[in-house]
Amino acid sequence: MRAQTEAPGGLGPWLAALHAASERLAAVVDALPERELSSPSRAAGWSIAQVLSHLGSAAEICTGLLERGVAGGTGGPTREEVEPVWARWDAMTAPARREAWRSADARHLQLLDSLRGGPGQEVRVPYFAGLLDLPAYAGYRLSEQSVHAWDVEAALDAAAVIPAGEVALLWRRLDLVATRFRDPVTLGRLAPAQLALDLTGPPGVVLLDLDAELHLYPCEPAQPAGTVSGTAEAVLRLVYGRSQDADHVQVTGAASLADLRALFPGF
Structure with a gap:
Protein backbone atom coordinates (compact mmCIF):
# COMPACT_ATOMS: atom_id res chain seq x y z
CA MET A 1 0.00 0.00 0.00
CA ARG A 2 1.48 3.33 -1.05
CA ALA A 3 0.78 6.82 0.22
CA GLN A 4 1.79 9.34 -2.42
CA THR A 5 1.28 13.04 -2.96
CA GLU A 6 -0.07 12.97 -6.50
CA ALA A 7 -1.96 10.80 -8.94
CA PRO A 8 0.74 8.74 -10.70
CA GLY A 9 0.49 7.11 -14.09
CA GLY A 10 -1.88 7.83 -16.93
CA LEU A 11 -5.46 9.00 -16.90
CA GLY A 12 -6.96 5.58 -17.67
CA PRO A 13 -7.30 4.01 -14.20
CA TRP A 14 -8.58 7.23 -12.65
CA LEU A 15 -11.12 7.79 -15.40
CA ALA A 16 -12.35 4.19 -15.17
CA ALA A 17 -12.78 4.58 -11.40
CA LEU A 18 -14.66 7.86 -11.88
CA HIS A 19 -17.08 6.13 -14.23
CA ALA A 20 -17.51 3.23 -11.79
CA ALA A 21 -18.17 5.52 -8.82
CA SER A 22 -20.68 7.53 -10.85
CA GLU A 23 -22.52 4.41 -11.99
CA ARG A 24 -22.56 3.06 -8.46
CA LEU A 25 -24.12 6.22 -7.09
CA ALA A 26 -26.65 6.42 -9.92
CA ALA A 27 -27.76 2.84 -9.25
CA VAL A 28 -28.49 3.81 -5.65
CA VAL A 29 -30.29 7.12 -6.16
CA ASP A 30 -32.14 6.72 -9.46
CA ALA A 31 -35.22 5.10 -7.95
CA LEU A 32 -35.28 6.89 -4.59
CA PRO A 33 -38.51 8.72 -3.75
CA GLU A 34 -38.28 12.38 -2.79
CA ARG A 35 -38.64 11.54 0.90
CA GLU A 36 -35.47 9.44 0.85
CA LEU A 37 -33.61 11.95 -1.29
CA SER A 38 -34.28 14.45 1.48
CA SER A 39 -33.10 12.10 4.24
CA PRO A 40 -29.66 12.48 5.89
CA SER A 41 -26.54 11.18 4.19
CA ARG A 42 -23.32 10.25 5.97
CA ALA A 43 -21.84 13.63 5.02
CA ALA A 44 -22.37 15.72 8.15
CA GLY A 45 -25.26 18.13 7.78
CA TRP A 46 -26.15 17.11 4.22
CA SER A 47 -29.12 15.22 2.86
CA ILE A 48 -28.69 12.76 0.00
CA ALA A 49 -29.98 15.43 -2.38
CA GLN A 50 -27.44 17.91 -1.03
CA VAL A 51 -24.64 15.45 -1.74
CA LEU A 52 -25.93 15.19 -5.31
CA SER A 53 -26.08 18.98 -5.50
CA HIS A 54 -22.48 19.22 -4.30
CA LEU A 55 -21.29 16.67 -6.85
CA GLY A 56 -23.42 18.08 -9.66
CA SER A 57 -22.43 21.70 -9.17
CA ALA A 58 -18.79 20.58 -8.98
CA ALA A 59 -19.19 18.64 -12.24
CA GLU A 60 -20.65 21.72 -13.91
CA ILE A 61 -17.86 23.98 -12.64
CA CYS A 62 -15.17 21.43 -13.47
CA THR A 63 -16.45 20.96 -17.02
CA GLY A 64 -15.92 24.68 -17.49
CA LEU A 65 -12.42 24.41 -16.04
CA LEU A 66 -11.61 21.50 -18.35
CA GLU A 67 -12.84 23.51 -21.33
CA ARG A 68 -10.69 26.41 -20.17
CA GLY A 69 -7.67 24.13 -19.98
CA VAL A 70 -8.33 22.73 -23.46
CA ALA A 71 -8.37 26.31 -24.76
CA GLY A 72 -5.03 26.98 -23.08
CA GLY A 73 -6.37 29.06 -20.21
CA THR A 74 -4.52 28.99 -16.91
CA GLY A 75 -6.73 31.13 -14.66
CA GLY A 76 -8.34 29.23 -11.81
CA PRO A 77 -11.97 29.52 -10.70
CA THR A 78 -13.13 32.68 -8.96
CA ARG A 79 -15.90 33.21 -6.43
CA GLU A 80 -17.70 35.39 -8.96
CA GLU A 81 -17.86 32.37 -11.27
CA VAL A 82 -18.78 29.63 -8.83
CA GLU A 83 -21.17 31.31 -6.39
CA PRO A 84 -24.00 31.76 -8.95
CA VAL A 85 -23.66 28.07 -9.84
CA TRP A 86 -23.94 27.04 -6.20
CA ALA A 87 -26.94 29.34 -5.67
CA ARG A 88 -28.77 27.87 -8.67
CA TRP A 89 -28.22 24.32 -7.43
CA ASP A 90 -29.21 25.26 -3.88
CA ALA A 91 -32.56 26.49 -5.19
CA MET A 92 -33.44 23.16 -6.85
CA THR A 93 -35.83 20.60 -5.43
CA ALA A 94 -34.42 17.25 -4.37
CA PRO A 95 -35.60 15.40 -7.53
CA ALA A 96 -34.30 18.24 -9.72
CA ARG A 97 -30.89 17.98 -8.06
CA ARG A 98 -30.76 14.29 -8.91
CA GLU A 99 -31.59 14.88 -12.57
CA ALA A 100 -29.22 17.83 -12.85
CA TRP A 101 -26.41 15.81 -11.23
CA ARG A 102 -26.88 13.02 -13.77
CA SER A 103 -26.70 15.48 -16.66
CA ALA A 104 -23.73 17.49 -15.35
CA ASP A 105 -21.81 14.37 -14.37
CA ALA A 106 -22.33 12.77 -17.79
CA ARG A 107 -21.11 15.90 -19.58
CA HIS A 108 -18.01 16.09 -17.37
CA LEU A 109 -17.13 12.43 -17.94
CA GLN A 110 -17.72 12.71 -21.70
CA LEU A 111 -15.28 15.60 -21.92
CA LEU A 112 -12.68 13.71 -19.86
CA ASP A 113 -13.17 10.66 -22.09
CA SER A 114 -12.47 12.77 -25.17
CA LEU A 115 -9.13 13.92 -23.73
CA ARG A 116 -7.74 10.46 -23.13
CA GLY A 117 -4.83 9.80 -25.48
CA GLY A 118 -3.47 11.99 -28.27
CA PRO A 119 -2.89 15.72 -27.84
CA GLY A 120 -5.66 15.95 -25.24
CA GLN A 121 -3.57 14.15 -22.66
CA GLU A 122 -1.27 17.20 -22.46
CA VAL A 123 -4.09 19.45 -21.21
CA ARG A 124 -3.49 21.24 -17.92
CA VAL A 125 -6.58 21.99 -15.83
CA PRO A 126 -6.75 25.30 -13.90
CA TYR A 127 -8.30 23.70 -10.82
CA PHE A 128 -8.94 25.04 -7.31
CA ALA A 129 -5.64 23.44 -6.22
CA GLY A 130 -3.65 24.95 -9.09
CA LEU A 131 -2.70 23.93 -12.62
CA LEU A 132 -2.94 20.12 -12.79
CA ASP A 133 -2.25 17.44 -15.35
CA LEU A 134 -5.18 15.17 -16.16
CA PRO A 135 -4.28 12.22 -13.87
CA ALA A 136 -3.80 14.54 -10.89
CA TYR A 137 -7.04 16.36 -11.70
CA ALA A 138 -8.93 13.07 -11.99
CA GLY A 139 -7.49 12.07 -8.62
CA TYR A 140 -9.07 15.12 -7.01
CA ARG A 141 -12.40 14.36 -8.66
CA LEU A 142 -12.29 10.68 -7.66
CA SER A 143 -11.64 11.71 -4.06
CA GLU A 144 -14.92 13.63 -4.15
CA GLN A 145 -16.99 11.22 -6.22
CA SER A 146 -15.96 7.99 -4.51
CA VAL A 147 -16.23 9.15 -0.89
CA HIS A 148 -19.47 11.07 -1.40
CA ALA A 149 -20.95 8.06 -3.18
CA TRP A 150 -20.19 6.14 0.01
CA ASP A 151 -21.88 8.91 2.02
CA VAL A 152 -25.09 8.11 0.17
CA GLU A 153 -24.69 4.33 0.06
CA ALA A 154 -23.88 4.05 3.77
CA ALA A 155 -26.91 6.12 4.70
CA LEU A 156 -29.07 3.46 3.05
CA ASP A 157 -26.95 0.37 3.79
CA ALA A 158 -24.79 0.26 6.92
CA ALA A 159 -22.60 -2.45 5.35
CA ALA A 160 -21.59 -0.30 2.37
CA VAL A 161 -17.87 0.00 1.60
CA ILE A 162 -15.80 1.85 -0.98
CA PRO A 163 -14.79 -0.67 -3.68
CA ALA A 164 -11.26 -2.04 -3.49
CA GLY A 165 -10.14 -0.58 -6.83
CA GLU A 166 -11.11 2.92 -5.76
CA VAL A 167 -9.53 2.41 -2.34
CA ALA A 168 -6.20 1.47 -3.95
CA LEU A 169 -6.20 4.60 -6.11
CA LEU A 170 -7.24 6.90 -3.28
CA TRP A 171 -4.45 5.60 -1.06
CA ARG A 172 -1.96 6.79 -3.68
CA ARG A 173 -2.94 10.39 -2.96
Missing part, protein backbone atom coordinates in the same frame (compact mmCIF):
# COMPACT_ATOMS: atom_id res chain seq x y z
CA LEU A 174 -4.12 10.14 0.64
CA ASP A 175 -1.21 12.20 1.94
CA LEU A 176 -2.72 15.23 0.16
CA VAL A 177 -5.97 14.73 2.06
CA ALA A 178 -4.40 13.92 5.43
CA THR A 179 -2.03 16.89 5.31
CA ARG A 180 -4.69 19.40 4.33
CA PHE A 181 -7.62 18.33 6.48
CA ARG A 182 -5.97 17.42 9.80
CA ASP A 183 -7.05 19.28 12.93
CA PRO A 184 -4.11 21.49 14.01
CA VAL A 185 -5.01 21.51 17.71
CA THR A 186 -5.15 17.72 17.88
CA LEU A 187 -1.96 17.42 15.85
CA GLY A 188 -0.18 19.73 18.29
CA ARG A 189 -1.37 17.60 21.20
CA LEU A 190 -0.29 14.26 19.70
CA ALA A 191 2.99 15.31 18.07
CA PRO A 192 5.73 14.35 17.86
CA ALA A 193 4.92 10.70 17.25
CA GLN A 194 5.14 8.08 14.55
CA LEU A 195 2.30 5.59 14.17
CA ALA A 196 2.37 2.40 12.12
CA LEU A 197 -0.73 1.89 9.98
CA ASP A 198 -0.93 -1.90 9.74
CA LEU A 199 -3.34 -2.51 6.88
CA THR A 200 -5.14 -5.50 5.43
CA GLY A 201 -6.96 -5.86 2.14
CA PRO A 202 -4.36 -5.43 0.65
CA PRO A 203 -1.72 -5.84 3.36
CA GLY A 204 0.92 -3.21 3.98
CA VAL A 205 2.39 -0.84 6.54
CA VAL A 206 2.30 2.95 6.19
CA LEU A 207 4.00 5.50 8.44
CA LEU A 208 1.76 8.23 9.88
CA ASP A 209 4.24 10.91 10.92
CA LEU A 210 2.90 13.45 13.41
CA ASP A 211 5.18 16.47 13.78
CA ALA A 212 4.91 20.17 12.99
CA GLU A 213 3.12 18.86 9.92
CA LEU A 214 1.42 15.53 9.28
CA HIS A 215 2.41 13.16 6.49
CA LEU A 216 1.88 9.61 5.32
CA TYR A 217 4.93 7.72 4.03
CA PRO A 218 5.04 4.29 2.31
CA CYS A 219 7.41 2.75 4.85
CA GLU A 220 7.50 1.34 8.36
CA PRO A 221 8.35 3.67 11.26
CA ALA A 222 11.70 2.96 12.93
CA GLN A 223 10.30 3.37 16.44
CA PRO A 224 6.50 3.45 16.32
CA ALA A 225 4.76 5.03 19.28
CA GLY A 226 1.58 3.19 18.40
CA THR A 227 -0.21 1.06 15.84
CA VAL A 228 -3.42 1.51 13.88
CA SER A 229 -4.77 -1.81 12.56
CA GLY A 230 -7.63 -2.25 10.12
CA THR A 231 -8.60 -2.71 6.51
CA ALA A 232 -7.21 -0.25 3.99
CA GLU A 233 -10.79 0.81 3.25
CA ALA A 234 -11.68 1.51 6.88
CA VAL A 235 -8.47 3.43 7.59
CA LEU A 236 -8.97 5.43 4.38
CA ARG A 237 -12.41 6.49 5.61
CA LEU A 238 -10.94 7.31 9.02
CA VAL A 239 -8.63 9.83 7.34
CA TYR A 240 -11.63 11.21 5.45
CA GLY A 241 -13.49 11.71 8.74
CA ARG A 242 -15.89 8.84 8.13
CA SER A 243 -14.88 6.28 10.74
CA GLN A 244 -17.59 4.13 12.31
CA ASP A 245 -17.53 1.63 15.14
CA ALA A 246 -18.42 -1.25 12.82
CA ASP A 247 -15.09 -0.75 11.00
CA HIS A 248 -13.26 -2.44 13.92
CA VAL A 249 -10.16 -0.25 13.53
CA GLN A 250 -7.85 -0.95 16.48
CA VAL A 251 -5.48 1.70 17.88
CA THR A 252 -2.81 0.98 20.49
CA GLY A 253 0.02 2.95 22.05
CA ALA A 254 0.41 6.73 22.15
CA ALA A 255 -2.93 7.55 20.50
CA SER A 256 -6.51 6.30 20.71
CA LEU A 257 -9.21 5.90 18.08
CA ALA A 258 -10.90 8.96 19.58
CA ASP A 259 -7.66 10.90 19.08
CA LEU A 260 -7.50 9.95 15.41
CA ARG A 261 -11.14 10.79 14.85
CA ALA A 262 -10.42 14.22 16.33
CA LEU A 263 -7.29 14.52 14.19
CA PHE A 264 -9.26 13.77 11.01
CA PRO A 265 -12.65 15.51 11.47
CA GLY A 266 -13.63 15.22 7.82
CA PHE A 267 -14.95 17.69 5.30
